[in-house]
Amino acid sequence: MGRTSNARERILGAAQSLMAQRGYSALGTAEICKEAGVPKGSFYYFFDSKEALGLAVLDEHWEAQRADWDRVLSADAAPLERLRSLFEETEAGQQAGQRSCGTVTGCMFGNLTLELSNQAEPIRARLQHIFEAQVDMVHEVVSEAARRGEIAVSDPREAARAIVAQLEGQVLFAKLYNDSEQLGVLWRNCLAILGAHAAGAGTAA
Amino acid sequence: MGRTSNARERILGAAQSLMAQRGYSALGTAEICKEAGVPKGSFYYFFDSKEALGLAVLDEHWEAQRADWDRVLSADAAPLERLRSLFEETEAGQQAGQRSCGTVTGCMFGNLTLELSNQAEPIRARLQHIFEAQVDMVHEVVSEAARRGEIAVSDPREAARAIVAQLEGQVLFAKLYNDSEQLGVLWRNCLAILGAHAAGAGTAA
Numbered sequence: 001m002g003r004t005s006n007a008r009e010r011i012l013g014a015a016q017s018l019m020a021q022r023g024y025s026a027l028g029t030a031e032i033c034k035e036a037g038v039p040k041g042s043f044y045y046f047f048d049s050k051e052a053l054g055l056a057v058l059d060e061h062w063e064a065q066r067a068d069w070d071r072v073l074s075a076d077a078a079p080l081e082r083l084r085s086l087f088e089e090t091e092a093g094q095q096a097g098q099r100s101c102g103t104v105t106g107c108m109f110g111n112l113t114l115e116l117s118n119q120a121e122p123i124r125a126r127l128q129h130i131f132e133a134q135v136d137m138v139h140e141v142v143s144e145a146a147r148r149g150e151i152a153v154s155d156p157r158e159a160a161r162a163i164v165a166q167l168e169g170q171v172l173f174a175k176l177y178n179d180s181e182q183l184g185v186l187w188r189n190c191l192a193i194l195g196a197h198a199a200g201a202g203t204a205a
Numbered sequence: 206m207g208r209t210s211n212a213r214e215r216i217l218g219a220a221q222s223l224m225a226q227r228g229y230s231a232l233g234t235a236e237i238c239k240e241a242g243v244p245k246g247s248f249y250y251f252f253d254s255k256e257a258l259g260l261a262v263l264d265e266h267w268e269a270q271r272a273d274w275d276r277v278l279s280a281d282a283a284p285l286e287r288l289r290s291l292f293e294e295t296e297a298g299q300q301a302g303q304r305s306c307g308t309v310t311g312c313m314f315g316n317l318t319l320e321l322s323n324q325a326e327p328i329r330a331r332l333q334h335i336f337e338a339q340v341d342m343v344h345e346v347v348s349e350a351a352r353r354g355e356i357a358v359s360d361p362r363e364a365a366r367a368i369v370a371q372l373e374g375q376v377l378f379a380k381l382y383n384d385s386e387q388l389g390v391l392w393r394n395c396l397a398i399l400g401a402h403a404a405g406a407g408t409a410a
Contacts, residue, residue, distance in 0.1 A: 023320050025231035031252040103323040111319045113381045114230050118308040126380055165374025172373050173366065176318045176333055191368040192398045 010036040020105040077152035091183035152195035159179040213251040215241040225310040284350040296388035311380035357400035
């Protein structure tokens, strides 16, 4: 029976879409099942709890985003160019989201960190793992740019964290103003954080 | 009757405390009244709706925070020193919050932006007003530092917005790791955004 065989995937998809629009706390499992078109009773066949579903949504979303980040950040280009591509893809992703659902929904990981991290320890732990992996990936590119003498940072890991923080902060503004164009400043701010105002900017701009 | 004369203030205080811990969507008016110690029926005497209460909480919180920011940013000190004081007070405020309620609750304005801005237009508009005022205040100090030749930024307003974005992003990390010490990096990152790695840092450090 086609409808049940992919019921878990449809619950995940519906939860991800509803969470992007309205957060986690506002949702009930009945609403998620209705959106997914699966019987309400089947929810607990697939997930032990709403929290288990939340973790599965995070995992699935991160798996897709990590593949995108890996592709962009390991491309055959200079490190600063790869970093700039990451911001351009982030902006394009928010623009696509805005076109498809009418509003900038922001970053699911940032949204859930501010909504939930001090209420649900398993979700906090998963979000820590995801953000740590993001910082690791940016750190690697920053270190490579530093070795090539293109940037001047005293602590590449702290710079990588500042870049991810800047990304989250600017995505917050994009959501606040419902305007993904806000993200156009990311690259200039990233260069500033990396101390690449002049030299690095010239190389990669 | 003492209990009713300050009932509105107690509802506001309870709502602010509960929203800091658990966000907005997860709360009901009955729970807020219970926490405030006021009869449930009196809620709608003071507030037209839960959203009206949310707006009043935002207004009250911003009134207090704006007074703090005004005091720090108009102090008798060099502009970069005033900016550094703002970050130190922000870190101290998150530390005090962590001591009093056990967890880093983050920035109420950032929390509600990510939780609510694409669901409730009146709340989005209020949050835009608040963040715009924050950027205005930082912009003024950044412009003063630029006039004094202490920093090198091509667009002082964009730099001010990047500083507020960095603040929100690092507060997100502080909440994620439940560790207000994360905010110790704010000043170095702010100097980097302002292109003040060497000269400005020497002046103000």
